[in-house]
Amino acid sequence: MASGSNWRSKLLGSLEGQLQLATYTAVLIGFTGATTTGLWLSNRNQIRNGEAELQANADHLNNNLEAHRHLGQGHSARDWSPTIEEEVRQELRDQSSVRTTLWIELADGRLVLPTVGPIAIPQKMMRATMQAHKQDPKTRLISVEDEDYLTLLGRSYPTGERLWSSAKAIDAGRIQNEFLGWMILIGVGSMLLSLITITVMVRRIVRPLLHLSERSAALTADTLNQDPIPEMTAAPKEVRQLARTYSDLMERLALSWHDQRRFVSAVSHELRTPLTIVQGYLHRTIKRSKGLSDDERRGLKTAEEESIRMRMLLDDLLDLSRGDSGQLQLNQEVVDLGLLVEKVADLSQSNLTDRRLEVLNNIFIDESSEALADPGRLQQVLLDLIDNAAKYSAEGSLISLILRSHPDGIAIDVKDEGIGIPESDLPHIFKRFHRAKNSSGSSGTGLGLSVVALLMSAMGGEVCVQSKEGEGSCFSVILPKPASTASSAS
Template identity: 75%
Template sequence: MIGFTGATTTGLWLSNRNQIRNGEAELQANAEHVHQALVEHAHLGQGRSSKDWSPTEHAEVRQELRDHSGVWATLWIQQPDGKLVLPNASHIKIDKNMIRAAMKAQKKTQKKDPKILIINHEGRKYLSILSRTYPSGEQLWSATKARDTERSQNEYLGWMILIGVGSMLLSLMTITLMVRRIVRPLMQLSERCTALTADTLNQEPIPEITNAPKEVRQLARTYAELMERLSLSWDDQRRFVSTVSHELRTPLTIVQGYLRRTIKRSKGLTADERQGLQTAEEESIRMRMLLDDLLDLSRGDSGQLQLNQELVNLGQLVDKVADLSKSNLTHHKLEVVNNMPEHATSEALADPARLQQVLLDLIDNAAKYAPQDSLITLLLHPHADGIAIDVKDEGIGIPESDLPNIFNRFYRAKNSSVSSGTGLGLSVVALLMSAMGGQVYVQSKEGEGSCFTVILPKTITNFKAKS
């Protein structure tokens, strides 16, 4: 648009300049004809001046000026004393005010070599030039009305700009419609890619795209087929994990039982043999817990995770969890703090076995990343959203950048490389708390320990009403 407007304006300027040049050439040509006639008739030049004119010669000069003047152009002679010799005005009107304005404008320029001037007089533009100066002091002038092209040029420029702007707007509308046909489906695909997770593979398939170009429709179909293949692969993986976890639990349980009985009943075991059997039992227990985590996650993905919700006395449950943990926490201190008011109930709706599993996992996680002889605290207290249980430790803490992802599967904090683990424990905790209608979050600073808080909602009234 800028280039178009610039080219149009330049074209109009060149046209106007050419008109001025043509007018100048015309005035010079008329003045030259008058000069030749004056010389041929010995009116001026060759020692003759206007002082030597007789009345007849004066009339002849005026007639000569009239012959080369017209409706548009006027020629006149200025005598040395300032008097004007004008054309014979029998057929045209001589505008003396315009003549005076032209000579005045030329005098203001103070040029030795006068050029054509554009003057404004009574709302019109005139081209004026001092065509010739004679040795005796006479000056031959000529002037013509400038053709009124400015209005037509302005109209032309206005129409060109209007047409250009209209064409540009039409082009923008056309391009916008075309881009929307292409960009909108691509944006939908991009949003689906951004929101794609293992849990959303089977949800809301991509709608059929009909108003997009062929290439975009083909891309959408390819993406839908890819999602379908990923969904099938993910389903096969979950079934495999579920089946393997379930099948391995039974032999591990048998191995764990035989190891326990062997340790208890065998009397002739050496200290090294007994230590080896105890290590094998601990590892079998750890493998059993890992399989349980995998099985819980698989059931949660497939919607088959079953819970037995009931009213649970959280104070008693916390004490029970503390007793179970103390036997395993040989190198840590465990403290239980109950901050529930005396008049408030500590009952909440939960699955007691699953809630116990959650607390044991959090205590085990705290012990794993805390130094020996450090304190682990179980704190029961009221919360705005229900009843909360805090598991605090004095361990290495979690970097701030890792906190948003700490409950993701297989995710481990950057500073946890020194400790063993699979990255499944906290994801199982989050899954179980969500299934029980509760929530879990963490507060931690690197080097200052962590505090995991599980919150169970206040659903006691509703539960009693249903009962």
């Protein structure tokens, strides 16, 4: 069942398949129509030619009979003497042949047959011919003892006599069969050649469209202007026009994306300094002011937290903007991850008043916990992951920071007991502005994890996630070891 579905999808699910199917169908219909029409015309021509031949023989015989005053012009077979009848029979023999037979039906129903010779006279055919014409005067073809005959009533005389002629249709059948054989042979060869030509032409037409599709699939914000579409001079006019339109669209997108980057970078820079000043003044006001009421202090504390959140958002936007423009700078150095994890845990304790945080160091004593990273950026990554874990975990739940060895270096796991991530969202969780479908109850912009992925990539590491909805998540940060440590370990 699956193979049938795949076959239909391949044939009908693509432009190339539909064009091929349409042309194959047209060729098949054309071939069938031409063959059928040819056979019908051939059969009709054979019958007409046979009738014309029989009519010519009958007319010639009638002229001779009238010339000798045996029939026609008031003469009747009742006036024949035995000698005249013998002359008529001899005339019938002269006009007959191996294929053709002529005879006269008298008014009383008797038959005047050709003179007996080496060729047998098919009397059964004669009787069958006259009987068939009595039932249907338009009868042309009859079959007697597995033989087909073409029959014709050549002349009816006023005195009651009728002149008949017939011919075997076996030659017409043989010619028709030969014609059919050649038609099939030539038609099948032509159809195969047509199908091959159609396949090549359809693929040539579709190839530029496939090229545009591949270019679209590989298109990113950074390659909008770096890899222009070449001129498709061999493609059809409509495809060339589509390629030009697509190229113009890429240019407009590149310009729009460039303007967007400049706007985000400029706004982030302009807002970051005022927000830092506002945050500083709020912090000093809370610390130094003595006459504030509890409500006023809570309001200022809320304003300070929101200003911190806005500054972190601007920092994320700046990092993404720098990453897109290739201006993201990091200070790679050897970092002791054991110490850094402890520091990150201490910094997080103040924000996790209603969550439990534990640190597990699973690195063996004789192994180094050093890795290559930017300590400030790595600290930002871990704090973002811990904040993300706390955001989607219940009060009193446990968040674990686990340091462990990894085949590609050293890994730091941030594990929680939160709501987890649906399986359908896992492939997209590190994309910008993407939020899992079960995260609607929590605030967020969808930028935090995309910044984490950007920073880890810039540090030469990676971040991955394992999660099941309702059972929590585990984000793993993997960093390479220093060259000296890696070589000594190997």
